[in-house]
Amino acid sequence: MTKDAQHPLTELIAIAAKAGIGLVPGGGLLTAGYEALQVLSKEAAAQMERRSQKRYEEFIRSVFEAEVTPDLTEYLTADDYAALLSGCMADMENEKAKYYGRLAAAIGRGEVQGSSRRFLILTLSQLSHQQVQMLRQSYVAARYDLKPGQGSGRVDQVAVLNLSDPVQKHEYAELLARSMYSENELTTLGEMLVRACFDAAELTPSAIGYRAWFSKYVDIIYDSDQVSLVYSLINGFWDEGMRTVNRAVTIIDRQPMAVFANPRIMIVGSEAMPEYLPALKARLRKADVLFVCLHDHAEHIRGHYPDSTILNFAGLGVTDITVSVIKHVKMVNGLT
Structure with missing residues (x-):
């Protein structure tokens, strides 16, 4: 174990013990001679030096990991570097x-220029690590359609911060005062600081503990009272980050305002032969349809939809059907 891996106070206590310095139960000094205190002072100074060295190395490593070479540093002045x-x-x-x-x-790469350079240098020095993370979260929320903890909406740039206690609210108020936010959205300066401080892999939904919605809606159509299956599919797709629209086949002519994923799902639940297929085909002429059959109507369906996938689930429970349908839809959309 390296010295830095041990808590600094633990190191000092160990040294104090070796130096014969008496300690009270809470860790305070009871007796200490001049020489022993000198030992502790030197060790404290050494700790600071080690941590300063480690911080300097992290600074330099971050510069060079960003692929900055001497010929790309024309914008970084000596004063900027020193600051x-x-x-x-x-x-x-x-x-x-x-x-x-x-x-x-x-x-150095010229991505932050003019008066923005000094402003962002000063701002970074005045922000806490938590506030920098808040800017990052808002940046991701602005660029992705983030899935909330419930419902089918999206998480906005302030909601993503989960401002639940006075300290967090104060930190956000400070960011507002420093022109990092305006009207509940990141400013150009805020975005610039985030892009400078984080790489692309750190600016994704998963990097901040979220998931982005799939860009298209899953269309669920049904011909009979299949409430449990419909709700199971809705919830299952929600878990996978896919929003849904559901409607009865009798109102297929009322197209929701949404961009649909392929395939559209047609739950064929009635025991009677589905005579609505010609009307369905007229409405979904260009769409790929996944037929989820609770009774075997495959031959009749193929007469109207020869190229669509037909899954026969006669006798299977809702859970098994849901798992299979979601797996198929994800596979078609390249999400497996």
Whole structure:
């Protein structure tokens, strides 16, 4: 185990014990000679030096991991570099070291120019690590249709922050005051700082614990009272990040305003022969249809839809049917 892997206070207590310094139960000094205190002072200084070195290495590593070479640093002045390095070394939070390095790289590549350079350098030094993460979350929410914890809506740039306690609300208010947000949306400066501090892999829904909705709706059509199956499919697709529209075949002429995924799902639940197929085909002329049959009408269906997939589920329960249908739809849409 390296020294940095051990808690600094644990190190000092161990040294104090070796130096014969008495400790009270809570860890406070009871007795200590001059020489022993000198040992502790030197060790504390050594700890600071080790942590400063580690932070400096993180800063430099972040600069070079961003593929910045000498010929790409024409925009990064010596003063900018000094300000970034100074801010990094003085910052209370070790976690932010890499962001200073990445901002230096972004300036060097010319992605942050003019007065924005100094403004973002100063802003980064004044923001907490948590506030930088908040900006990141809002950035992702602005660019993806994020699935909420319930319902079929989307998570907006402020809702994604989950501002549930006074500290979080204060941090957001500070970001507003620093021109990172305006009218509940990230400003250009806020977006610029996020792009500088995070790489593409860190700016995805999964990176912030969310899932993006699939871009198209799943269309569920049914010909009989199949409430349990319809709701099971709705919930199953929701779990997979796919929104649904459902309607009876008798109102197939009322097309919802949505972009549908292929295949459309047609639940054939009636025991009688489905005589509505010609009308269905007239309405879904160009669509691929997945027929979910609870009774065997495959031969009759193929007469109207020879190229569509027909799944016979006679005798199977709702759960098994739901799993199979979702698996098929995901496969067709390249989501497996």
